[in-house]
Amino acid sequence: EPEVTQTPSHQVTQMGQEVILRCVPISNHLYFYWYRQILGQKVEFLVSFYNNEISEKSEIFDDQFSVERPDGSNFTLKIRSTKLEDSAMYFCASSDAGQGVGETQYFGPGTRLLVL
């Protein structure tokens, strides 16, 4: 069964450093998402991406964040200058166009980011 994959599984970085989290969505999917979960808190929506552009972003997704689909298979989340409060589990998800934006999202295993 096709799966969403994410790399790395864990990343430790120093405050102020740039990090890039990588995701390979399921190959025929058209909608892509990033979510995050700070330890002990809810899973929070960050951004949705369709047709090579952001379709919605949350208040969390400020100028320090960006997303890209550089090569038709990868979907990346970049944090330009990490802060301590960016420490969280970051989940990538994708869905196909079967029922439009309401279709089931398939989640990757997550990248645990720790900012020191």
Added chain:
Amino acid sequence: AQSVSQHNHHVILSEAASLELGCNYSYGGTVNLFWYVQYPGQHLQLLLKYFSGDPLVKGIKGFEAEFIKSKFSFNLRKPSVQWSDTAEYFCAVNGPSNTGKLIFGQGTTLQVKP
């Protein structure tokens, strides 16, 4: 703003007990509703979903959920839990923004004692 509330944060049951996890959402318009499960060490997986039609939906592993529009609820049920159901359960809704954004509840940790 749209929100999702799960009433139980931590539930402990013995095997064969019945399960009901509560979920309420705040948006009054058309919604799609989901229950996801995260088994220890694994990623979020879809248990079941409601888009339209029969408000009683059946999912994998014997789970079902009932959409009650008048109560803004989508409670998850299973008549007889197993030790392997130990996991974290998340209710989620996507609604008006038409971008697929999911709003999650805070999750319920279910521990099933053998």
